[in-house]
Amino acid sequence: MAIINQGILGGVSGQIGNVIGGTWKGIDYLRIKPSSVANPKTEGQLDQRSKFATVLRFLQPMSDFLRIGFKLYAIKMTEFNAAMSYNLFNGVVGAYPNYNIDYPNALVSRGNLKGVANGTATSTTPAQIDISWDNNSSSGNALATDKSLILVLNPDKKESIYTTSGPDRTAGSETLNLPAEYTGDVVEVYLGFVSADGTKVSNSTHLGSVTVA
Structure with a gap:
C-alpha cells in the first residue's frame, strides 16, 4: 500500500x-520496481561473468597506468572501463569456464602514435628486466621526444611495475628494477610510447613472457 x-x-x-x-x-x-530475473545464473550470464572476471584480474594491477594508456578512449567512460571494453573483445582466449588472457593481443595502451619496432625483453641480472627497441623516430608520426611506456605484469602476484615517462624513443633501451621476490616468476612485458605533450599514445606491444632471473 x-x-x-x-x-x-x-x-x-x-x-x-x-x-x-x-x-x-x-x-x-x-x-x-526492477523486473525480477527468473534465473540470474543462465549459461550465457555465467559465461560473460567468467570472461569479465578474467579481464578484471588482468587490468586491476595496472589501473594507474591505464589512465595514460587508454586516456584517448575514455569518452563518456573511465580509462579503466575503456581498457576493459577493448580487452573483453580482443584480449581473451579459451571457452567457459577456462578463459585466459591472450597476452600478445591484449593492449595496455591504445592509440595511433607510431608503435614499437623490434622490441625485446630479457632478464639476465637478478630482479631486473632489460628492454630494448629500435629508434624509429623518423617513421610516420613518431618523434624523437616520445616517451616510452613500460609495464611489467606479475600475474601470479597480481602486481605490476611500470613507468609512464620512460626514456625517449631514441634511447632504444631501459632497465627496470623489480622486487627481489619476483625472482623465478614469469612476468608479461609491454612497451608503448606517449608523445611528450601527452596528446598521442601508441598501441602497446607485448614483448613476451619473461622468467625473472
Whole structure:
C-alpha cells in the first residue's frame, strides 16, 4: 500500500503496483520496481561473468597506468572501463569456464602514435628486466621526444611495475628494477610510447613472457 503525503500532489511513500515512491534528501521521487530475473545464473550470464572476471584480474594491477594508456578512449567512460571494453573483445582466449588472457593481443595502451619496432625483453641480472627497441623516430608520426611506456605484469602476484615517462624513443633501451621476490616468476612485458605533450599514445606491444632471473 502507498501513502500520498500532502494531498494528491504531494510525495508518494510506498508501492503502487510496480511503482515505488519515497524521499531522498528531502526530494520526493518515483521509480519503477526492477523486473525480477527468473534465473540470474543462465549459461550465457555465467559465461560473460567468467570472461569479465578474467579481464578484471588482468587490468586491476595496472589501473594507474591505464589512465595514460587508454586516456584517448575514455569518452563518456573511465580509462579503466575503456581498457576493459577493448580487452573483453580482443584480449581473451579459451571457452567457459577456462578463459585466459591472450597476452600478445591484449593492449595496455591504445592509440595511433607510431608503435614499437623490434622490441625485446630479457632478464639476465637478478630482479631486473632489460628492454630494448629500435629508434624509429623518423617513421610516420613518431618523434624523437616520445616517451616510452613500460609495464611489467606479475600475474601470479597480481602486481605490476611500470613507468609512464620512460626514456625517449631514441634511447632504444631501459632497465627496470623489480622486487627481489619476483625472482623465478614469469612476468608479461609491454612497451608503448606517449608523445611528450601527452596528446598521442601508441598501441602497446607485448614483448613476451619473461622468467625473472
